[in-house]
Amino acid sequence: MKKLILIIAIAVFGLTEVNAQYEYKVITSVESIVPNGLGRSRIISANDTKDYKEFTTTQTEEDNTRNKSKRGEIRVKGYDETKLLNFYNLGGIRFQNIAANDAIITSKINTMIEEGWELAFVNTGVESEGGKGDGQGIFITRYFFRRSK
Template identity: 60%
Template sequence: MFKKILFVAFLVISFLEVEAQVYEYRIVTSIESVVPMGLGRSRIISNQEDKDYMEYTSSRTVESKKQNKSKRKEAKVDDFDETKILNFYSATGINFQNIASNDALLSSKVNTMIEQGWELSFVTSGVESDAGKGDGTGIFITRFIFKRIKA
């Protein structure tokens, strides 16, 4: 009986300890151009400066129609990492070597983040692709969302 009580107490304490953890999050974004012949700008971007979103947020209610007067340029971060990667297309079409090269660079970034104590939590992506003849623009964007226990 004592062992059962001890085991239940251990489980409860473990659960409370896990619930008490506070996480911090970091987002890394890859932007891969689908513009052919190297004309696009593909990058891996990660911020090195934190911003408080509340400084750029206003709340509107039925009673208060106050508009947000913060300046967009004040929201910009000056400290960020920018890693050049390759475009999906070359002059002849899809370039699989470029895709493999981007995968190698993205893997390196993810592995570095994990070595620094970050855990990959979510990955989300979207695309705005070439709409056909005469368009010639498009990007493939992926956001890697990492978390780690806040110190």
């Protein structure tokens, strides 16, 4: 009897997961790794939505036309921008700034969770010139949230 209940529970749970529909939201943090504190660091959260299909074309050998949409149509003007501190200042790396950023990012994540979002996964990357006199760079993190529709 226990096996039958377990099999039914697994089947019901499995069907619920397969049929679950989600909406997704991406939040991006950009943290400056520019020396001397000259960069800008922010959390960006778009409020506007876009349909990627409006800006997509299919390229073939016979027809190599470009998408006629203007770049300005792609831009999102409705977004939230939360200030973060830069990793560096004149004295070098600032661990206090990193801790402050962690607290703000944690607050954002907790707010999203309170609003019914689930943190699905996170992706990070670093962009830096890396050449002589490297004066540019960012550390970017994308937080992917989802919630049931």
